[in-house]
Amino acid sequence: MMSTETRERPAAPQTGAAAPPALSPTIRSEDVxxxxxxxxxxxxxxxxxxxxxxxxxxxxxxxxxxxxxRDVLSDIQADHHVGGLVALLVGALVAVAVLSGIRDYLLQRVAEGMVLSARRRLVERLLRLPIAEYDRRRTGDLLSRVGADTTLLRAVVTSGLFDTVTNVVMVGGSAVMMFLIDGPLFAATALGLGVGVLAVVGLSRRVRGASREAQDRVGEMTSAVERAISAVRTIRASGAEQREAVAVDGYARHAYDAGIRIARLQAMxxxxxxxxxxxxxxxxxxVGGARVASGAIQVGDLVAFLLFLFTLWFPLGRALSAYSKLQTGLGALHRIEEVLLLPQESDTAGDAVSAGRLTVRERIRSDEPRPDGEQLPPALEFDHVDFGYGDGETVLRDVSLTVPRGTRTALVGPSGAGKSTLxxxxxxxxxxxxxxxRVDGTDVREQPRxxxxxxxxxxxxxxxxxxxxxxxxxxxAAPEATEEQMRGILRSVNLEDVIMRAPxxxxxxxxxxxxxxxxxERQRLALARTFLAAPPIMLLDEATSNLDARNEVxxxxxxxxxxxxxxxxVVAHRLSTVVDSDQIVVLxxxxxxxxxxxxxLTDSSPLYRELASHQLLIK
Structure with missing residues (x-):
């Protein structure tokens, strides 16, 4: 029977109604x-x-x-030839279309490259987080940051940053031309535009916080879906499909509500x-009609002013929309930066490790002659070890034991005793x-991981x-292994026939x-993978718990x-697999x-005798 002990630490309850924990914020929104x-x-x-x-x-x-x-209209009124001006106008239209296409293509390439860069950095960081970070976080939320949040970064460059900048330049140029055509008319127009622009900018700034909240809710929903799918067989066997669907629906509702808040801002x-x-x-x-009637400006000037108004307004509208999208993208960037600022598992050695010292593997396998009588250190040593997971619970207390070279030591005891933790x-x-x-006499903290x-x-x-x-x-773990070596190791774990029967x-x-x-078969494949790497020290945690009697032998x-x-x-619950060990440690x-x-131990340890009798190893 498969042991239920996975890491010998009380797991947090993960009921359908429990809200998945969010990633603890490490930076303020204004810092991004x-x-x-x-x-x-x-x-x-x-x-x-x-x-x-x-x-x-x-x-x-x-x-x-x-x-x-404007010049074409003026020349038409003056009965002048307009062919050259019309050609220039058509040329300008064509050039804008072609150059805009090239610009947009290049911009999309930059945006895709930025998304690729973000995903690479995120994946690199996620694969190197300390194990304790995975204990505290939901996989679905981390995956959401790699997928959904990085996708939103595309809008920061395409619809956000450059659209904002280029359209603001267009707005500025249009405003200058309108002012040059007629200052008083421009002042009246700017007053009408200014109030609306300020209102839109104020609302757009609120979109950033709402967007980040929406992405957090999407991350929670993704975590809930990932949880359900990863245990879909257990859920179906328990008849819990509807309950899980309701739980996921709750997270989806939260994401919906957050999206509605953004929609409400956009609707305003x-x-x-x-x-x-x-x-x-x-x-x-x-105002323009009145000034034309008074003779202050010509009809052509009014037409040009109107065209510049649209030349100003449409870019201004796009700039405001782009600014809103930029805030959405920066909200996603905030979530990405949170992960990138998490600590990374260090691979540096302690101060006691010198550049010229042999690695542990080299020392264990070294065949150099040693002085007569030199005592080699044990392969593994636990020296008065205490350990807790940081939640106030002590898992190991003053554990001392050694694993001599070339021997097999078994760890046995009830679930939760701390065996897997060792x-x-x-x-x-x-x-x-x-x-x-210590490994081969060296503190493991003094070796690069x-x-x-x-x-x-x-x-x-x-x-x-x-x-x-x-x-x-x-x-x-052995990328250079040949096919013959792979088949040989599969043969050693009685898996070659099973694998090679497949086409x-x-x-x-x-x-x-x-x-x-x-x-x-999964367990035997995992063992084969470790055997193929041929390490000098092997750590086996319930390595035969899923095997039938024949395969266990x-x-x-x-x-x-x-x-x-x-x-x-070796960690074992089934004592039959370790009774021939050189040393058995009871925890x-x-x-x-x-x-x-x-x-x-059957004579000296009541706990071991109880375990052995329950498994019918002694009467």
């Missing part, structure tokens, strides 16, 4: 601005310069069109925008609260199998999480064969309560 975009744009400055030049040319050509139209912006342009148009017609401390998924864990883990082979209790092929899984052999897909394999033989020149630390409530061989 356009300056935060700079790292994502590195490598694109030349392209952005080209886009800026094209935008300036397009703006100048667009601003020239009302002037050309659009009427203000349209009303403002209508007021400005009526002002120009009224393996996690060796791997430095966590660091001890006090005491020392990459070097240390290269020395260790670790098979988790859940025996995870990655989506992909059998070959992909075997090559995870694709080593290239057969194992499914998401290895769902196309049985529990025992074969696996014990395989472990015995590969452990001939290696050191093993209870995070403390070592007994230590010895099977025969010794």
């Amino acid at each position: 601005g356009l300056r935060s975009l700079i790292p994502y744009l590195n490598g694109y400055w030349r392209t952005l310069g080209t886009v800026a030049v094209l935008s300036l040319v397009v703006t100048l050509l667009t601003l020239s069109q009302p002037v050309l139209i 912006i659009n009427p203000i925008t349209s009303t403002t342009v209508q007021v400005a148009f009526l002002v120009v017609l009224g 393996l996690a401390l060796v791997e430095r998924f966590y660091d001890v609260t006090s005491g020392v864990v 990459r070097t240390l883990r290269h020395t260790l082979g670790y098979v988790e209790q859940s025996a995870p199998v990655l989506a992909g092929t059998v070959r992909d899984n075997l090559a995870l 694709l052999g080593l290239d057969a897909e194992v499914g998401e999480g290895g769902v196309l394999l049985s529990g025992g 074969l696996m014990r033989d395989a472990i015995g064969a590969v452990s001939a020149d290696r050191s093993l630390l 209870e409530h995070g403390e070592v309560v007994a230590m010895g061989r099977h025969e010794e």
Whole structure:
């Protein structure tokens, strides 16, 4: 039977009604601005310069069109030839269309590159977060930041930043031309526009906070969906589909409500925008018509002014809309920056490690002659180790034990005794609260994590199998392994016939999480993956819990064969798999309560005797 002990720490309840914890904010909203975009744009400055030049040319050509139209009207009134002016006007229109297309294409490339850069940085950070960070966070929310939030960054460059800048330039140029045509008419128009613009800008600034909240709610919903899908078989077997659907619907409702708040802001912006342009148009017609009647300006000037008004207003409307999208993108950028500012698991060694010192693996495997009588340190040593997960609970108390070289030590005891935690401390998924864990006589904190883990082979209790092929899984820790080596290691765990019966052999897909394999096959594949890497020290956490009696015997033989020149630390609930171990350590409530061989412990340890009798190993 599969053990329910996964990490020997009380798990937080994850009922359908429980709200998933949000990522703790590490930065303020005001700390995330356009300056935060700079790292994502590195490598694109030349392209952005080209886009800026094209935008300036397009703006100048667009601003020239009302002037050309005014001159055409004036020449028509004066009965002059207008062919040259019409050709210039058509040329300006065509040039604007072509250059705008080129500019937009380049801008989209920059935006896609920025999204790629953000995703690369996020994935790199997520894969290197300390293990404790994964304990505190929901996978779905982290995935939402890689997918949905990075997608929103595209709008920051395309519809946000450059649209805002280029349209503001267009608005400025149009305003200057309108002022030059008629100052009093421009003043009256600007007064009508100014009130509406200020109102829209004020509302747009509120969109940023609302957008961030909406993305948080989407992250919560994604977490709920991911939770349900990952346990879909258990949910269906429990008849809990409807309850889970209701729970996910609650998160979806929260996301809906957040989206409605954004829609409400947008709904206020659009009427203000349209009303403002209508007021400005009526002002120009009224005041401009009066000035034409008084002879202050000509009809052609009024027509040009009206054209510049539209040349001003449409870019102004786009700029205001782009500003709103920019705030949405900056809200997403805030969530991305939160992850990027999380601490990264360090791979540096402590001060005691010198540049010339041999690595642990080199020392363990070194065949250099040693002085007579030199005592080699044990493969593993726990020296008065205390540990707690940071929530006030102490998991291990004053644990001291050694794993001599070339021997097998088994950790046994009730669930929650701290057995799996000891393996996690060796791997430095966590660091001890006090005491020392040593590998080959060296404090694990004085070894770079990459070097240390290269020395260790670790098979988790859940025996995870990655989506992909059998070959992909075997090559995870041994990418240089040949096909013959892979087949040989599969043979050693009694899995070769199962795998090679498939038409694709080593290239057969194992499914998401290895769902196309049985529990025992997944466990044997996980063991094969570790055996193939041939580490000098192996950490096995319930490595045979899913195996039937026949495969358990074969696996014990395989472990015995590969452990001939290696050191093993094995966690076991089924004592039958470890009764022949060189040393058995009995743990209870995070403390070592007994230590010895099977025969010794049945006489000296009441707890071990109770465990053995329950499993029918003794009468």
